[in-house]
Amino acid sequence: MNREHKCLALFSGGLDSILAVKHMEKLGYQVIPVFFETPFFEATSALKAAQSNAIDLKVINVMPEYLHVLKNPRYGYGKNMNPCVDCHGFMFRKAAEMMKEYGADFLISGEVLGQRPKSQRKDSMNAVAKLSGVKDLLVRPLCQRFLSDTLPIREGWVDKAELLDIQGRGRYRQIELAREYGVEEFQSPAGGCKLTDIKYSRKLKDLLEHDQINDKNIKYLNYGRHFRLNDNTRLVVGRNMAENEHLSLMPVGELVVKAVDYHGPLGIICKDGEIDNTEIEMAARIVLRYNNKVDGISEVGWGKNFALNNIIKLEKYTPEEVEDLMIK
Ligand code: SF4
Known part of the structure; x- marks a missing residue:
């Protein structure tokens, strides 16, 4: 398969986002990881995780735009002031805006189906895709086998069979993969987000x-x-x-x-x-x-x-x- 298509990755510094990047890199794709920084989720830990895993991270400040998401999230808040579904949608939209600048053809993220109660259910993931306005360009390398085919798969830029089928709250598969990819340093899930x-x-x-x-x-x-x-x-x-x-x-x-x-x-x-x-x-x-x-x-x-x-x-x-x- 020809691996000439580049992807932009939403990167949080958490294990899943690192694995998504590492998996696509292992398949031979050029991946451009980006971290969208706000005062509620600063880049310090993500930069540390990126550095220790040889990931070249781009940090983009998204305030004050992010305030609109925070003030009025269409899908509401999680347990605290964390508007996770809208936040993901916003970040995909921002990433999509940057695609041209970086010559990227599609977007990836480290979401795992069913991992988080609110933001990673199938309906929430569909909502994220819809909110982002770039639904057809998204690939979720860790769980895409459970999801509908998007453009990169239909066009043959990415082979679905090479993507993964991780779901649920267990972390066993991720730990195995982390060992395989030599990932040791990462941030705990949502650990850096003060909104939680x-x-x-x-x-x-x-x-x-x-x-x-x-x-x-x-x-x-x-x-x-x-x-x-x-x-x-x-x-x-x-x-x-x-x-x-x-x-x-x-x-x-x-x-x-x-x-x-x-x-x-x-x-x-x-x-x-x-x-x-x-x-x-x-x-x-x-x-x-x-x-x-x-x-x-x-x-x-x-x-x-x-x-x-x-x-x-x-x-x-x-x-x-x-x-x-x-x-x-
Ligand atoms: S935990 Fe914070 S940064 Fe992560 S999706 Fe939710 S609101 Fe956004």
Whole structure:
């Protein structure tokens, strides 16, 4: 068979995507693996997995386009804020847009039929194909034997008999293949996607509901406890020294609150626009609440750019009062 047709591969860094690439390469095809990066799924681990498996990975940033998928997924969310079916459809569509640039003739991905409850059922895989708008160009090397023939197969660019018939949640076949292809380093399934994390998702959902998604607020999602003071204002409080340090490195101009006489958590008030006294007082009482050394009333410094030269004296919130404000 002539193997002159090139394919573009959707690559996540997970074992299945590595195996799909390796299998097609072993058959003699030129494969161009791409990783679509968002702040919710960064490329670091995928790059590591690619590097240790001699895969030349291209990383493409797809924000802010991806926000449309996240805000309004046609097929809904998984357990958390992960819109897996729409996300896959979007990524195939992006990959299809890149085909011409890279001289690719078809697309591949490492999906395995029946492996994930929502995104890898046959109907979901059909939905992905439909959403992508490039249904006829998709080949799934690990399970294509169970799927309808697409153009690359009908045209004889790819021989279906050389593709695989892996299905179900068991990982035995994949482990065997990994041994055969010498794959040792890979990312756990969906391991890199923050949208599958319950706590991260709750904070993100709150941002979406208040229409406050922007680069800065998305960065804050990685750190701290989050509190909603009112519809316009949130507070982020560091949970430990490392988080306080990360928060200290966030953009200048933020209004910071911190107990004056004691080491302890740092709070950053997030709001577009003027921050009023009530908000500062609420933030200060929350910060005191998470400072174990403070007993009752204490002084809190606040100001912009870590110049905490405004001082207020307040009583810390009770656990119940804080509970009502926490985003959880
Ligand atoms: S786990 Fe995350 S990156 Fe993967 S398909 Fe779902 S939403 Fe997209």
